[in-house]
Amino acid sequence: MHTDHTGLVAALDIGGTKIAGALVDGGGRLLVRAQRPTPAREAAGTVMAAVGEVLDELARSAAWRRVRAVGIGSAGPVDASRGTVSPVNVPGWRAFPLVDEVRERVGGLLPVTLVGDGVAMTAAEHWQGAARGHANALCMVVSTGVGGGLVLDGRLHPGPTGNAGHIGHISVDLDGDACPCGARGCVERIASGPNIARRALDSGWRPGPGGDRSAAAVAAAARAGDAVARASFARAAQALAAGIAATATLVEIEVAVIGGGVAGAGDVLFAPLRERLRDYATLSFASGVRVLPARLGSDAGLVGAAAAAAQELQLWAVPAGR
Amino acid sequence: MHTDHTGLVAALDIGGTKIAGALVDGGGRLLVRAQRPTPAREAAGTVMAAVGEVLDELARSAAWRRVRAVGIGSAGPVDASRGTVSPVNVPGWRAFPLVDEVRERVGGLLPVTLVGDGVAMTAAEHWQGAARGHANALCMVVSTGVGGGLVLDGRLHPGPTGNAGHIGHISVDLDGDACPCGARGCVERIASGPNIARRALDSGWRPGPGGDRSAAAVAAAARAGDAVARASFARAAQALAAGIAATATLVEIEVAVIGGGVAGAGDVLFAPLRERLRDYATLSFASGVRVLPARLGSDAGLVGAAAAAAQELQLWAVPAGR
Numbered sequence: 001m002h003t004d005h006t007g008l009v010a011a012l013d014i015g016g017t018k019i020a021g022a023l024v025d026g027g028g029r030l031l032v033r034a035q036r037p038t039p040a041r042e043a044a045g046t047v048m049a050a051v052g053e054v055l056d057e058l059a060r061s062a063a064w065r066r067v068r069a070v071g072i073g074s075a076g077p078v079d080a081s082r083g084t085v086s087p088v089n090v091p092g093w094r095a096f097p098l099v100d101e102v103r104e105r106v107g108g109l110l111p112v113t114l115v116g117d118g119v120a121m122t123a124a125e126h127w128q129g130a131a132r133g134h135a136n137a138l139c140m141v142v143s144t145g146v147g148g149g150l151v152l153d154g155r156l157h158p159g160p161t162g163n164a165g166h167i168g169h170i171s172v173d174l175d176g177d178a179c180p181c182g183a184r185g186c187v188e189r190i191a192s193g194p195n196i197a198r199r200a201l202d203s204g205w206r207p208g209p210g211g212d213r214s215a216a217a218v219a220a221a222a223r224a225g226d227a228v229a230r231a232s233f234a235r236a237a238q239a240l241a242a243g244i245a246a247t248a249t250l251v252e253i254e255v256a257v258i259g260g261g262v263a264g265a266g267d268v269l270f271a272p273l274r275e276r277l278r279d280y281a282t283l284s285f286a287s288g289v290r291v292l293p294a295r296l297g298s299d300a301g302l303v304g305a306a307a308a309a310a311q312e313l314q315l316w317a318v319p320a321g322r
Numbered sequence: 323m324h325t326d327h328t329g330l331v332a333a334l335d336i337g338g339t340k341i342a343g344a345l346v347d348g349g350g351r352l353l354v355r356a357q358r359p360t361p362a363r364e365a366a367g368t369v370m371a372a373v374g375e376v377l378d379e380l381a382r383s384a385a386w387r388r389v390r391a392v393g394i395g396s397a398g399p400v401d402a403s404r405g406t407v408s409p410v411n412v413p414g415w416r417a418f419p420l421v422d423e424v425r426e427r428v429g430g431l432l433p434v435t436l437v438g439d440g441v442a443m444t445a446a447e448h449w450q451g452a453a454r455g456h457a458n459a460l461c462m463v464v465s466t467g468v469g470g471g472l473v474l475d476g477r478l479h480p481g482p483t484g485n486a487g488h489i490g491h492i493s494v495d496l497d498g499d500a501c502p503c504g505a506r507g508c509v510e511r512i513a514s515g516p517n518i519a520r521r522a523l524d525s526g527w528r529p530g531p532g533g534d535r536s537a538a539a540v541a542a543a544a545r546a547g548d549a550v551a552r553a554s555f556a557r558a559a560q561a562l563a564a565g566i567a568a569t570a571t572l573v574e575i576e577v578a579v580i581g582g583g584v585a586g587a588g589d590v591l592f593a594p595l596r597e598r599l600r601d602y603a604t605l606s607f608a609s610g611v612r613v614l615p616a617r618l619g620s621d622a623g624l625v626g627a628a629a630a631a632a633q634e635l636q637l638w639a640v641p642a643g644r
Contacts, residue, residue, distance in 0.1 A: 077606045086606070136482060150573065152474065159574030160458060161607040170568035171602055174494045174507075174560060182604035183567070185496075238496060245505070246492035246568055251472070252481030280493055282504035284399045284408070285483040 007068035007316070009309050010058055010106070012051065013301030014074040014098075015117065016040050016089030021054035022299075023063050024071075024306035026316040028128045030299060032061040044092045051098075052105050059106070070102055070112045071309030073120025073301045076147070080114045080162030113309035115149075115162040117141075117301055121259065121294075122149025122165060123156050123311065124304030129295035130257040138247045139294065140167055142240070142269075143260035146188040152251060156311055168192070172242040190239035193262045200232040219265035233265060237272035244273075245280035248289040259294025329390035329638070331631050332380055332428070334373065335623030336396040336420075337439065338362050338411030343376040344621075345385050346393075346628035348638040350450045352621060354383040366414045373420075374427050381428070392424055392434040393631030395442025395623045398469070402436045402484030435631035437471075437484040439463075439623055443581065443616075444471025444487060445478050445633065446626030451617035452579040460569045461616065462489055464562070464591075465582035468510040474573060478633055490514070494564035512561035515584045522554040541587035555587060559594035566595075567602035570611040581616025 008031065013020040019038050022030040034057035036050040058064060075087035083099030103112045115123070122131070122139035131137040131151060140148040146168030150157040157164050168188035169181050176185025189195060193215035200218045205228040207213045208221075221229035244256045262269060274291055281287050296303060310316045330353065335342040341360050344352040356379035358372040380386060397409035405421030425434045437445070444453070444461035453459040453473060462470040468490030472479040479486050490510035491503050498507025511517060515537035522540045527550040529535045530543075543551035566578045584591060596613055603609050618625060632638045 079607070152479070157474065157573070159607070161574060163605070163607040164572065164574045166571045166605060166608075169605055170571050171494060171564045172496045174564045174602075183602045242493045242496040247572060249488045249492050250486065250569060250572060251479070252483060252486045280496075280505045283485070283488060283491055285401065285481070285485040286488075 006066055008063060008066045009306035009315065010055070010067045010070045010110075011302040011305040011309075012054065012070070012072045012102070013117070013120065013305055014038070014051065014072065014085070014087070015301070016075055016087060019050050019054050020302055021058050022302045023058055023061065023067065024303060026310075028303050028306070030302060031063050032058055034058050038090065040090045042092055044096055047090060047092055048101055051102065055102070055105050067110065068315055069309045069313050070106060070110050071305035071307070072098065072102065072112065072114045073117045073305035073308070074098065074114065076116040076118070076163055076166070078114055078116045078162045080158060081160050083112075083114055085114070111309070111313055113312045115158050115305065115308045116147070118147030118165050119149035119156065119158045119162055120304035120308055121147070121300045122151060122304065123307035124296050124300040125257050125259070125294055126151045126156065127307040128303060129300070130292040131255060134254045136251070136253045137255045137257060138165065138167065138244060138253050139257040139259070141260035142191060142193070142258055142262040144193055146192050150251065150253075156308060158308065167243045167247060170243055170246060172239050172246070187239050187243040191236035191262070196232050196236050196262065199235060200229050203228045203232065205229050205232070215262055216264065219268050222265070222268040230268065233268045234272045236262070237269055238276045240273055241276035242280045244277060244289065244291070245286060248281050248286035249283060252285055253289055255290050255292055257292050257294050259296070259300065263293055328388055330385060330388045331628035331637065332377070332389045332392045332432075333624040333627040333631075334376065334392070334394045334424070335439070335442065335627055336360070336373065336394065336407070336409070337623070338397055338409060341372050341376050342624055343380050344624045345380055345383065345389065346625060348632075350625050350628070352624060353385050354380055356380050360412065362412050364414055366418055369412060369414055370423055373424065377424070377427050389432065390637055391631045391635050392428060392432050393627035393629070394420065394424065394434065394436045395439045395627035395630070396420065396436065398438040398440070398485055398488070400436055400438045400484045402480060403482055405434075405436060407436070433631070433635055435634045437480050437627070437630045438469070440469030440487050441471035441478065441480045441484055442626035442630055443469070443622045444473060444626065445629035446618050446622040447579050447581070447616055448473045448478065449629040450625060451622070452614040453577060456576045458573070458575045459577045459579060460487065460489065460566060460575050461579040461581070463582035464513060464515070464580055464584040466515055468514050472573065472575075478630060480630065489565045489569060492565055492568060494561050494568070509561050509565040513558035513584070518554050518558050518584065521557060522551050525550045525554065527551050527554070537584055538586070541590050544587070544590040552590070555590045556594045558584070559591055560598045562595055563598035564602045566599060566611065566613070567608060570603050570608035571605060574607055575611055577612050577614050579614050579616050581618070581622065585615055
């Protein structure tokens with residue numbers, strides 16, 4: 001393995017709200033940062049121009065000459081095999097050739113790696129966070145949506161198109177409620193923040209004087225003992241438990257790492273989740289799976305995009321599992 | 323890779339009914355065979371004695387001197403990391419040290435590889451059958467139970483304990499019927515042969531004059547137009563579709579290969595399965611997954627046990643994916 005300790009990766013984290021960029025070193029440090037709001041409702045070229053501004057700002061730093069690769073984590077779906085992205089919340093980008101556009105923007109010579117945002121978060125948690133040292137792990141973001149990624153045999157497993165680990169859209173309730181993806185009873189349809197809030201409201205929970213109807217407000221009510229609020233989190237926990245158990249049963253994982261806003265609910269989510277996981281992860285080889293909160297915060301997307309590129313290019317010795 | 327074209331693998335396929343053995347060459351041919359009934363209700367030593375008789379019979383062949391390894395596919399659960407097996411239908415074997423016992427029986431010098439029977443069948447279909455040439459595949463046996471295995475990135479993915487791909491025990495109906503495994507709504511609880519037959523009987527289907535109450539009899543009735551029989555297969559197909567879609571969404575597979583007795587129902591199973599798969603495999607990277615019938619018959623376990631050992635030891639150039 002060629003290990004270049006002075007090399008940097010220019011990382012991009014592209015979401016429906018913001019486009020973040022950074023130069024990341026082999027220790028996972030963010031040396032230079034840039035950010036623009038995502039013009040999510042604009043035409044393809046306008047969105048790409050914002051990406052270009054982020055890259056230009058990074059390129060003005062003296063450290064840019066040490067950049068060896070570009071790593072992109074993008075809201076999905078992505079298609080890493082074609083280098084295209086079609087983020088649900090950026091309708092102007094459909095099969096948009098992001099890899100080619102970025103490669104051209106940085107001079108045509110740097111290798112460019114693309115993965116989905118769930119895979120990027122997973123690369124970060126495996127490199128520097130709660131999944132470190134685990135050869136087989138699922139990492140998840142539970143937030144407005146539910147995303148994820150997999151580490152198998154000590155390495156990130158992005159899958160051929162960079163989308164593996166999409167746990168939010170596996171069905172755990174085959175006759176359940178219709179999901180916007182077209183299927184029924186998906187984990188996301190039950191466990192995402194908006195669905196936790198909706199279910200609480202439908203069951204009679206009422207927001208406080210401030211009118212906050214978010215999952216965070218439901219979590220606060222649950223912590224204060226509100227039974228309806230607790231039940232909505234318990235149902236989300238059940239769906240997450242079934243999804244994590246399915247993953248452990250299908251690919252054998254040691255840990256499931258959970259980040260994202262909904263994970264901020266803490267024990268209101270994690271206590272019933274650990275309890276229900278015992279109900280669904282029953283086979284000997286799956287029953288030991290542990291649930292851990294994510295360690296990296298909002299920089300996980302940038303750190304992970306860099307880690308994914310570094311792994312693909314064997315740029316740094318990103319630590320393997322045991 | 324060291325490729326030894328003259329080397330053989332002594333393969334064992336251990337199930338609740340029979341213990342089969344064969345010497346397998348680098349072309350997947352079975353040169354010598356031996357078989358004993360499994361004394362499934364007897365003590366551990368009696369079961370192992372039957373395995374020993376199979377090995378002894380193989381060892382009496384002139385070809386035995388070309389054996390370079392032993393490959394074992396066993397009814398699960400297995401623990402490849404410890405070399406032990408605990409087959410559900412062989413109660414005398416609980417954490418039974420099968421790898422050590424077999425190694426000793428063959429003289430202590432040959433390497434011994436252990437995988438679960440679903441993983442073995444997958445290795446066979448990837449090497450010689452319907453999954454050949456596919457870098458990412460799920461192979462399943464739908465029979466008395468539902469088992470399976472995975473090919474990822476062109477290689478068999480047994481997982482750390484040799485149990486990965488256990489699709490029969492992922493829950494696709496989190497509030498569904500209790501499964502003997504302890505969970506609820508598992509794929510096997512809905513789609514196995516006995517459950518197809520039970521559901522048809524519970525819904526008013528009656529066997530013909532011969533009194534055959536098996537899933538094969540339900541399949542015959544379905545082909546003859548019986549609506550209740552068709553509905554029971556359709557429900558099994560729906561559960562299989564949700565499970566295959568979950569696998570495609572979690573790890574990105576191109577094909578799902580289905581063998582086993584229930585797959586013998588043909589279009590009664592495959593037609594509704596392909597239709598429902600479109601309902602559940604909705605994301606762009608998962609929607610292209612194809613369902614194929616398995617090509618290898620009852621020898622798949624032996625061929626696959628040999629292939630799994632050959633892959634682990636890099637004994638033959640078992641063909642990789644595309």
